[in-house]
Amino acid sequence: MGAQWKHSGKMDAANRKGKIIGKLAKEIMVAAKMGGPDPSSNSRLRAALEDARRNSVTKDAIERAVKRGSGQTDETISYATLTYEGFAPHQVPLIVECLTENNNRTAGEIRVLFRKGQLGASGSVQWMFDRLGLIEATMAKEGVDVEEAAIDCGAQNVEIMDADDTPRGSTGATFYTEIADLDSVNKALTEKGWQVSKTELGYVPKSMVDLAAEARKEVEQFLGDINDNDDVHRVYVGIR
Numbered sequence: 001m002g003a004q005w006k007h008s009g010k011m012d013a014a015n016r017k018g019k020i021i022g023k024l025a026k027e028i029m030v031a032a033k034m035g036g037p038d039p040s041s042n043s044r045l046r047a048a049l050e051d052a053r054r055n056s057v058t059k060d061a062i063e064r065a066v067k068r069g070s071g072q073t074d075e076t077i078s079y080a081t082l083t084y085e086g087f088a089p090h091q092v093p094l095i096v097e098c099l100t101e102n103n104n105r106t107a108g109e110i111r112v113l114f115r116k117g118q119l120g121a122s123g124s125v126q127w128m129f130d131r132l133g134l135i136e137a138t139m140a141k142e143g144v145d146v147e148e149a150a151i152d153c154g155a156q157n158v159e160i161m162d163a164d165d166t167p168r169g170s171t172g173a174t175f176y177t178e179i180a181d182l183d184s185v186n187k188a189l190t191e192k193g194w195q196v197s198k199t200e201l202g203y204v205p206k207s208m209v210d211l212a213a214e215a216r217k218e219v220e221q222f223l224g225d226i227n228d229n230d231d232v233h234r235v236y237v238g239i240r
Contacts, residue, residue: 022230024052025065026099029077032069043183047199054197081233084110085125087118088222092209093125094237096226106231113226128238129203133182135175136161137194144171153188154181176204205238 027048035042039049045066052062067073082098094117100106111119135155150158155175166172177185179201186199211219219239227235 020055021057024057028065029069030079032066033077037066037070043186043199047196050197082106086114086120088219089117090215092219092239093128095203097234098231099233100231109229116222129205132204133177133179134200134202135186136198137189137196138166138170138172139194140170142171146173150175154185203236208238208240210240
């Protein structure tokens with residue numbers, strides 16, 4: 001499934017779209033708060049804005065989120081990042097990152113969601129993952145040598161995206177970097193014509209669990225329920 005699990009689409013389209021927009025707006029606010037409102041000097045914000053535009057978030061909603069996050073309104077934005085780790089059914093390891101304004105509410109909801117799995121203590125699962133920089137990007141032509149691009153831009157590794165995740169006639173890839181190199185690789189890719197849609201520090205599983213079809217369906221249902229929570233920001237899972 002790659003470094004970050006993506007929703008399989010079990011919700012109706014309108015409801016799913018609303019949740020996606022809400023989470024994208026939250027990411028924009030946090031990025032603007034941490035690195036300022038100028039995307040030219042804030043790579044996290046730059047990627048968040050591109051992700052929002054790709055998902056048809058309106059210009060007004062984007063500008064409002066940037067202003068709220070960067071303190072240009074009277075509202076106080078105070079999101080905390082909470083990380084939970086444990087196992088989905090069939091002992092599939094996962095890490096869940098949340099952005100929340102209410103730690104107690106989120107903790108209670110996560111405990112309920114993990115009833116069909118196993119919620120672990122801090123550090124119980126993180127050793128199964130590498131903490132790396134992740135950059136998703138596309139080049140507007142097919143047949144691009146992504147390994148050469150990774151070497152040229154200073155990435156440690158690269159993985160070609162599925163064709164379904166990229167526009168027709170383009171090449172998509174996920175570039176993996178050392179934490180300290182995330183921004184420099186992001187800038188190098190942009191300068192070479194890559195369209196970066198996501199840049200983040202994330203978790204990459206060191207090994208993947210293979211599951212039979214029925215077991216996989218059960219795990220995906222569990223992951224879908226986790227991801228549907230409004231406070232859940234990213235889900236990383238060790239499953240193919």
